[in-house]
Amino acid sequence: MKDVRADFPILARGVGGRPLVYLDSAATSQKPRVVIEAEARFYREANANVHRGLYALSVGATELYEGARRKVAAFIGAAPEEVIFTRGTTESLNALAYSLGEARVGPGDEILVTVMEHHANLVPWQLLAQRKGARLLAVGITPEGELDLEEFKRKLSSRTRIVAVTHVSNVLGTVNPIPEISRMAHAVGATVVVDAAQSVPHMAVRVEELGCDFLAFSGHKMLGPTGIGVLWGKRELLEELPPFLTGGEMIREVWIDRATWNDPPYKFEAGTPPIAQAVGLGAAVDYLAELGMDEVRRHEEELVALALEGLLARDYVEVYGPVDPDARGGVVAFNLRGIHPHDVATLLDQEGIAIRAGHHCAQPLHRLLGVPASCRVSVYVYNTADEVKLFLEALDRVWESLGG
Amino acid sequence: MSPYEDLIIDHWRNPRNKGTLPDPDVDVTEANVPCGDVLRLQLKVRDGVAEDVRFDGRGCAISMASASLLTEMIKGKKLEELREMREEDLLDALGGVIKPRLKCALLPYRTLRKALQALGVRERSGSP
Numbered sequence: 021m022k023d024v025r026a027d028f029p030i031l032a033r034g035v036g037g038r039p040l041v042y043l044d045s046a047a048t049s050q051k052p053r054v055v056i057e058a059e060a061r062f063y064r065e066a067n068a069n070v071h072r073g074l075y076a077l078s079v080g081a082t083e084l085y086e087g088a089r090r091k092v093a094a095f096i097g098a099a100p101e102e103v104i105f106t107r108g109t110t111e112s113l114n115a116l117a118y119s120l121g122e123a124r125v126g127p128g129d130e131i132l133v134t135v136m137e138h139h140a141n142l143v144p145w146q147l148l149a150q151r152k153g154a155r156l157l158a159v160g161i162t163p164e165g166e167l168d169l170e171e172f173k174r175k176l177s178s179r180t181r182i183v184a185v186t187h188v189s190n191v192l193g194t195v196n197p198i199p200e201i202s203r204m205a206h207a208v209g210a211t212v213v214v215d216a217a218q219s220v221p222h223m224a225v226r227v228e229e230l231g232c233d234f235l236a237f238s239g240h241k242m243l244g245p246t247g248i249g250v251l252w253g254k255r256e257l258l259e260e261l262p263p264f265l266t267g268g269e270m271i272r273e274v275w276i277d278r279a280t281w282n283d284p285p286y287k288f289e290a291g292t293p294p295i296a297q298a299v300g301l302g303a304a305v306d307y308l309a310e311l312g313m314d315e316v317r318r319h320e321e322e323l324v325a326l327a328l329e330g331l332l333a334r335d336y337v338e339v340y341g342p343v344d345p346d347a348r349g350g351v352v353a354f355n356l357r358g359i360h361p362h363d364v365a366t367l368l369d370q371e372g373i374a375i376r377a378g379h380h381c382a383q384p385l386h387r388l389l390g391v392p393a394s395c396r397v398s399v400y401v402y403n404t405a406d407e408v409k410l411f412l413e414a415l416d417r418v419w420e421s422l423g424g
Numbered sequence: 425m426s427p428y429e430d431l432i433i434d435h436w437r438n439p440r441n442k443g444t445l446p447d448p449d450v451d452v453t454e455a456n457v458p459c460g461d462v463l464r465l466q467l468k469v470r471d472g473v474a475e476d477v478r479f480d481g482r483g484c485a486i487s488m489a490s491a492s493l494l495t496e497m498i499k500g501k502k503l504e505e506l507r508e509m510r511e512e513d514l515l516d517a518l519g520g521v522i523k524p525r526l527k528c529a530l531l532p533y534r535t536l537r538k539a540l541q542a543l544g545v546r547e548r549s550g551s552p
Contacts, residue, residue: 359484359485360459360460360461360483360484360485360487362459362484362486362525362528363428363484363485363486366428366486366522366524366525367428378458378459379458391460392459392460392461393459393460421428421433422428422433422436422485
């Protein structure tokens with residue numbers, strides 16, 4: 021892939037006199053100048069509230085906001101009216117658990133999740149199950165760190181109302197076979213919800229190919245601003261579901277004792293939306309589309325292969341998840357024998373290398389792996405093979421000072 | 425300041441007073457749940473003096489080195505003196521700790537306060 025580092029102003033800054041080696045894009049990505057500028061330009065030149073004003077400035081702002089929606093929709097192969105802007109993946113999933121739960125889940129029904137879910141795609145379903153007297157079941161993983169599809173088949177039944185699964189695990193990196201999962205889930209009449217926070221930023225995603233019913237992702241993990249995310253849903257489902265927040269543009273008619281709703285996606289966008297953030301996300305999508313998502317994926321696979329190879333070659337390192345880079349997204353989680361991940365992160369930080377250490381909002385998975393926490397490196401378009409090598413060499417120094 | 429002064433590396437590699445006592449007067453455990461750090465602290469008390477002390481646990485280098493150092497600081501001290509010990513005393517002895525890791529460094533301090541409470545030693549004057 022072409023060198024894009026010059027497009028990201030933050031990469032020019034140092035950390036304690038050293039260049040910044042940013043290996044935490046799975047937490048949040050850095051932003052290219054075009055995104056920063058798009059958001060700033062909106063405030064400088066185009067700011068007004070959307071959908072309401074009858075004056076030129078508001079019409080222009082609305083056009084920019086809706087233009088962003090069209091860009092995001094095209095990016096995932098969806099129709100614009102199926103793209104709801106939210107605050108992020110977490111809000112998308114929480115809101116959906118509420119609406120879908122109201123419409124589709126009752127006592128004795130089952131909700132099927134996996135042990136590799138981020139808390140944001142687990143806890144909302146826990147609460148829903150408690151509210152409705154439904155049962156929550158979780159599918160485990162194989163020793164290789166892949167979803168146990170046999171267990172999935174066993175746990176899927178005519179009682180299953182919802183299957184909620186991550187596309188790419190934010191710890192194991194595992195890419196789950198969503199098309200297959202969707203087929204099996206639909207065969208029993210279940211609705212399929214996909215957490216795509218770690219996939220949409222890193223690979224070409226077409227909702228039709230996935231076959232799912234809902235897809236959630238965040239803007240800030242895909243070069244866009246914070247405060248903007250997406251919930252995509254099939255049109256007929258969005259028409260059926262009740263709204264989760266009320267007031268503002270989601271309203272059609274209101275009387276003192278009742279109200280009716282606007283059409284999707286507006287039905288699910290109560291209050292003034294994150295307009296500038298949507299415009300920024302639109303610029304991010306343009307930038308990624310220009311790079312080409314297949315190219316992004318190829319670049320990350322190269323870096324992940326390099327990181328995996330280096331980590332697996334070090335006998336003091338334990339790596340979690342599939343060893344085949346093809347079966348993974350852009351994250352690699354690991355531990356140094358007998359060393360707490362926080363120590364690893366702190367020592368790497370001394371060399372300007374930013375990695376994540378903790379449970380990555382996936383406590384059940386860590387319990388299953390038998391560790392309280394793990395280190396995680398994650399890569400994106402601006403990372404280089406040299407940075408991965410720097411990281412691996414620095415890891416040897418961490419081991420030298422604390423290990424053995 | 426490096427977060428891993430030689431002192432921390434030394435206490436991490438060669439922990440002092442690590443293990444368990446056969447007949448402790450107090451035996452308490454504290455944890456930093458999100459990190460998985462767990463610390464057990466035991467004291468043998470005679471005539472109001474912490475005559476012997478042991479710690480055991482698992483966690484990051486900072487929490488474990490801090491625990492080791494704390495046992496050195498408290499062994500042979502009067503409980504009255506331990507009551508007056510402040511967080512800063514431990515942090516200063518460690519040579520300073522970077523902000524994101526304060527919780528790790530202070531786990532042993534919290535464990536000591538729990539031990540003193542279990543022994544019926546009243547909180548020091550003026551503390552919340």
